[in-house]
Amino acid sequence: MKATKDEIIEIALQILERYEPLNRSSIVxxxxxxxxxxxxxxxYYKHNGWxxxxxxxxxxxxxxxxxxxxxxxxxxEDGTCIRLSIANAEGGSGIxxxxxYKEGVGYKWVSIKDFIAHHNFDFNxxxxxxxxx
Numbered sequence: 786m787k788a789t790k791d792e793i794i795e796i797a798l799q800i801l802e803r804y805e806p807l808n809r810s811s812i813v814x815x816x817x818x819x820x821x822x823x824x825x826x827x828x829y830y831k832h833n834g835w836x837x838x839x840x841x842x843x844x845x846x847x848x849x850x851x852x853x854x855x856x857x858x859x860x861x862e863d864g865t866c867i868r869l870s871i872a873n874a875e876g877g878s879g880i881x882x883x884x885x886y887k888e889g890v891g892y893k894w895v896s897i898k899d900f901i902a903h904h905n906f907d908f909n910x911x912x913x914x915x916x917x918x
Contacts, residue, residue, distance in 0.1 A: 788864030
């Protein structure tokens with residue numbers, strides 16, 4: 786069953802708000818083909834899904850700009866969250882990305898190998914689009 790925009794927002798906030806105060810007015814949600822990385826440096830897959838982004842409330846005064854950390858979540862079309870990326874406003878550490886899957890009432894950060902084993906994707910299904918790097 787396809788998740789709605791409101792369901793994606795609700796799930797994303799449940800995942801993130803336990804860790805960081807968030808600026809709800811900065812929410813961006815859109816349907817798009819989301820990348821599914823499988824540990825290959827030659828290709829990855831794309832699947833219909835959702836992109837969610839929100840900023841933290843802490844503002845950093847960096848040069849001429851004031852910016853916040855950004856949190857990006859990627860969902861499959863059914864609302865399954867598959868990836869979290871954090872863009873650090875202060876720089877230095879760049880963007881950190883974690884593969885995740887639902888476990889109980891929360892989410893678990895896992896290796897790509899464990900992520901693929903948990904989801905058991907059928908990459909032969911035509912819904913998965915193979916993309917060469």
